[in-house]
Amino acid sequence: xxxxxxxxxxxxxxxxxxxxxxxxxxxELWVLWDRYFSRRPxxxxxxxxxxxxxxxxxxxxxxxxxxxxxxxxxxIGAKHSKIKVRAKPREISFAPGTVxxxxxxxxxxxxxxxxxxxxxxxxxxxxxxxAVARHITGTQxxxxxxxxxxxxxxxx
Numbered sequence: 001x002x003x004x005x006x007x008x009x010x011x012x013x014x015x016x017x018x019x020x021x022x023x024x025x026x027x028e029l030w031v032l033w034d035r036y037f038s039r040r041p042x043x044x045x046x047x048x049x050x051x052x053x054x055x056x057x058x059x060x061x062x063x064x065x066x067x068x069x070x071x072x073x074x075x076i077g078a079k080h081s082k083i084k085v086r087a088k089p090r091e092i093s094f095a096p097g098t099v100x101x102x103x104x105x106x107x108x109x110x111x112x113x114x115x116x117x118x119x120x121x122x123x124x125x126x127x128x129x130x131a132v133a134r135h136i137t138g139t140q141x142x143x144x145x146x147x148x149x150x151x152x153x154x155x156x
Contacts, residue, residue: 014057018054021053033049036053038124097113105137119131
């Protein structure tokens with residue numbers, strides 16, 4: 001009975017947060033966005049931000065999709081998509097705690113792999129090495145290439 005009350009309270013709290021998103025000032029939406037995402041969208045609009053933040057709030061509270069459900073949805077999407085070329089999954093996997101080093105701009109940059117598979121750089125989490133490389137250099141780089149994990153022709 002107590003667990004049911006806690007679950008109901010949590011559901012009500014998340015529902016209230018999601019319902020309040022469209023009424024938040026953009027500055028507050030950006031604060032929430034930055035909490036959940038490593039980079040901002042190129043052409044943001046209020047509805048897009050609110051929808052993505054709402055998903056993340058619910059995912060954090062109730063959990064994300066099961067791996068099998070995610071694979072099934074991706075397969076359905078690939079089957080019905082007009083885009084035939086799909087990005088390859090990450091070819092290089094890292095053990096949590098792995099530290100990558102790169103000298104750039106006369107300083108050493110350290111990136112640690114987290115238990116969640118994210119990349120921690122100077123206290124910020126990034127979803128990919130490419131995002132870290134872009135943050136460090138200010139230009140578009142292939143992350144594995146930037147960190148010396150792959151040659152210019154793609155060899156690991």
